[in-house]
Amino acid sequence: MRDSDVLDNNPHVSRSALEAMHGQVFGWALSRCDFEQTVAEDLVQQAYVELLTGRARFDGESSLKTFVFAVVQNLSRNRYRRMATRLRLLEKAGSEPGADAAEAAEPGEHIELWKAVQELPARQRDIIELVFCRDLTIAEASAVMGVTTGTGRVHYDRAKKTLKSRLAND
Amino acid sequence: MTDIDNELHDALRNGQAMAEAGRIPDFDTVWARAECTVVHRRRRVRAAGGIAAAAALVAVAFVSQFRQTEHEWQFVNPDDFASSTSWLAPSDVLLPKHRIDIYEEIPVLIESTDEDGGTLL
Numbered sequence: 376m377r378d379s380d381v382l383d384n385n386p387h388v389s390r391s392a393l394e395a396m397h398g399q400v401f402g403w404a405l406s407r408c409d410f411e412q413t414v415a416e417d418l419v420q421q422a423y424v425e426l427l428t429g430r431a432r433f434d435g436e437s438s439l440k441t442f443v444f445a446v447v448q449n450l451s452r453n454r455y456r457r458m459a460t461r462l463r464l465l466e467k468a469g470s471e472p473g474a475d476a477a478e479a480a481e482p483g484e485h486i487e488l489w490k491a492v493q494e495l496p497a498r499q500r501d502i503i504e505l506v507f508c509r510d511l512t513i514a515e516a517s518a519v520m521g522v523t524t525g526t527g528r529v530h531y532d533r534a535k536k537t538l539k540s541r542l543a544n545d
Numbered sequence: 546m547t548d549i550d551n552e553l554h555d556a557l558r559n560g561q562a563m564a565e566a567g568r569i570p571d572f573d574t575v576w577a578r579a580e581c582t583v584v585h586r587r588r589r590v591r592a593a594g595g596i597a598a599a600a601a602l603v604a605v606a607f608v609s610q611f612r613q614t615e616h617e618w619q620f621v622n623p624d625d626f627a628s629s630t631s632w633l634a635p636s637d638v639l640l641p642k643h644r645i646d647i648y649e650e651i652p653v654l655i656e657s658t659d660e661d662g663g664t665l666l
Contacts, residue, residue: 380628390576393572393576394572397569397572397575398565398569401565401568401569401570402565402569405564405565410564412568415568416570417577419570419575420575420578420579420582421577421579423575423630424579424582424583426584426588427580428583428586431576441657448624468585488553488556488557488560489556489559489560489561489563489564490560492557492560503557504557504561504623505605507553507557507558508552508557508558508561521650535550535553538553539553542552542556
C-alpha cells in the first residue's frame with residue numbers, strides 16, 4: 376500500500392486496493408439491483424463516497440472485500456427501503472407506481488444454471504453468488520449478508536441442493 | 546471442493562461473467578465522480594454551517610437587545626446618612642411614584658381586649 380494511496384478518512388483502505396476489486400464490487404452491486412447498470416454504478420459510487428468520507432470506516436476486523444461488499448449491500452437495502460416508502464406513498468395518493476421501481480431488468484445473456492440461481496430465494500441466491508462467484512468463504516458471505524455463519528451455512532446448503540438437482544436434470 | 550462443487554463453480558462463474566460482460570465501468574471514472582460528490586457535499590455542509598452561525602449571531606443580537614440590564618447593587622455609606630437633614634418614608638416614595646402600596650397586604654390586627662361602651666378595657 377503506497378502512502379499517497381491511503382484514504383484520508385480511512386487509514387486502512389487504499390485506492391489501489393479498491394481498484395483491484397472494482398470489477399467484483401460492481402458485479403455484486405449489479406446483482407443487488409436486478410442488473411440495472413445505472414443503479415449499480417450509483418451504488419458503487421455511493422460506496423466509494425462512504426469510504427472517502429469515513430462514514431463507512433474499515434478497521435481491519437474482516438477482509439476489505441467483505442467490508443466493501445457489506446457497504447454495497449447496506450446501501451442497496453436502504454435504496455429499496457426508500458423506494459418501498461415512496462411506492463406506499465404513491466399508492467396512498469392513488470397514483471400509479473413509478474416505472475423505475477416496477478421495472479426489473481433481466482441480464483441480457485444467461486445460461487440455465489445462472490437463471491436457476493436468479494430464481495432462488497434472495498438469501499440463498501446471495502450466498503451462492505458470494506461464495507461461488509465472488510470467492511468469499513461462507514463466514515465472510517454471512518458477514519456481508521448480516522447473518523450468523525450458521526444461518527449462512529443453512530442457506531448455502533439448501534441452495535446447493537436445489538442447484539445440484541437442477542444440474543443433474545440438465 | 547467436490548466435483549459437483551467445481552461444476553457449480555465453473556458454471557456460475559461463466560454465467561456471472563456473461564451477465565456482467567462489458568458492463569463494468571472504468572474505475573477512474575467512478576472514483577472521480579465519488580470524489581466530486583464528496584467535495585460538493587463538504588461545500589454544502591460548510592455553507593449550511595455558515596448560514597447557521599450567521600442566524601445564531603442575529604438571534605443573540607436580537608435577544609440581547611431586549612434583555613433587561615441587571616441592577617447594580619450599591620453599598621450604603623453611613624457618612625452620607627450622618628449629614629442628611631431629611632427623611633422620607635418608603636410609602637411616600639413608592640405609592641406616588643411606582644404605584645406600590647406597601648400597606649396593602651398588611652393584615653388587620655385583631656383586638657386583643659374586649660370592648661366596653663366604645664372603649665377598650
